[in-house]
Amino acid sequence: MIANYGYMDGSGEYYITIDTGKCTECGHHNCVEACPKGMFAIETDDYDDEVAVIREEFRKQIKYMCAECKPVSDRPPLPCVEACTSGAVTHSW
């Protein structure tokens, strides 16, 4: 499943996409530890797979939560994207 967590508002589109098919093959779930804001969690989804999700309380403010990981210039790789070796995590902005 392609799960898009986030939102669109007047200022733009902010989605963190998790390709959960890749989570089930991932043995480490490093994303959870990697995110300095603790936005990731591992949950059993509706189809009984162990997958990563963005925790509910953060979904409406990811633009602000992720701001520090995304400086205007000299942007380093994002910790969550780098930690996920199966390439399940992408950001829309």
Next chain:
Amino acid sequence: MITAGMDLGSKFIKIVIMNDGDVIARAKMLSGFEQEVTASEALSEALSKAGLQSGDIERLTATGVGRSIAPFAHDRLTEVGAAARGAIARLPETRTVIDVGAEEGRAILITPDGHVKDFAINEKCAAGSGTFTEAMARALELDIVEFGRLSLQSDKAVPMNAQCAVFAESEVVSLLHARTPKQDISRAVHDAIASRIVSMARRVSVEREVMIIGGMAYNVGFIASMKRALEMELIVPDDPDYVPAEGAAWAAHDKLVGMEKTELKER
């Protein structure tokens, strides 16, 4: 050398007239629906305060969202450029300028030699600007100044979930129905907006001295929330919403000085 700066903001139009860098007159008017007309009126008002005629202004620079329609302007300058120039003129040690107006929030990082290094903007979403606070004050039927002051009396942080000005209005009303004290609601609102502005500012990194300008800098509740969120002291200048107009007037001044120099060289 008489120069002028005109800042056509979404809510107010501000004019500053300077003589060799000293402010000699200012004017501020609600933008209204016919910005061009308002801008001319504001300029006449400032001129009459200064006892000058429009021909006396040697150069006028316009800034703000409406700068493209500014009458009489010789040059136009971005809001970022104007805010930075104005802030440096007020206090040369300024490295970070946080500018929060009616419809936009901005953070600007300035190099020690006064150049803009980076900037970030919150725009097109009312939840990231002064409009948010105004809408909440209206929902509580409070005057905006009173609303800001009230925040200082709160010692309790109540969480606000809505991240949208429209939904937040309903949330504020239900908080009120749940008998949450108005001062706590006010603090929740100011904390929420401050946290959004600070996250944005962290994208350019925040270096001292930090100056906060724009209409929202008049709001004492907001300033208190900003200090808490930033965990640092903030410089709140007098008349904080005139800083970009001053920056524009300085830009006009700089231009004239530059032209004189080239003329001298060419001679």
Next chain:
Amino acid sequence: MTVEYWRWKEYNWHDENIDPKAGSVLSAGCDVGSVSSQAVVMVDGGLYAYSNMRTGSDSPHSALDAMNWALEGTGLKIEDLHYVVGTGYGRVNVPFAHRAITEIACHARGANFMYGPSVRTILDMGGQDCKAIRCDHRGKVTNFLMNDKCAAGTGRGMEVFADLLSVSIEDVGDLSFDVEEEPEPVSSTCVVFAKSEAAGLLRQGWPKNLVLAAYCNAMAHRVVTLLERLGVEKEFAITGGIAKNIGVVRRLEKELGLTGLKSDYDTQIAGALGAALFAGALYEKQQAKK
């Protein structure tokens, strides 16, 4: 101010031709949303009863009320239900549920039942949110996205406009087509800024209908942008409160170049119906294990 964005009546229904006592599996779903709550009861995989009510101040009570109302006059009690799935934003607060499942998964499964297995893309436009879901022929979600942060593109945004123009929300659609030429959409996405833009247009002498058309247009465009992020695949269906607003729906269909599927079922119950379907399957799984 009210928190009710779309005026509607509460209702319940059950099929007189079915004898629930004769069925072997009684499964049910309860969808507790922020504005309304629905309950659906199925007998051996067929729709038997449902209700649609306003959500009260606390989720457990709303869930109970909705379920009891669906069961009204059926002779059944909540205890008679074999398996219940809770869904919606209050899903973890359905006291009599055996399991909670997200509204996205339930919605897709419900739509699959209502529109048939050919439905691939579902757009749900509610009072406070907007969801876009893609699913396979079994109604399993393959891709989804939601927008519940921003009022633009939701019933709430439309209500702000209806208020500004003093137009009743049910009339928005018809009025918006009463224009000679389709205007450009309102340029600001943000409801707050769009509202000041509209006030400006009215001041310039625009008639209400034209302003409404401009906003319906903007809203349709907004939702299309959301759908494009997801990718639209045929067949396509629209559910939720705004599905009743032709001012938005027709413009949206035109921009997409697609027409939404029609269903004989009440699309408001899609989530609860999906939950009841999940409940039926889970019950059978449980029985098989025994």
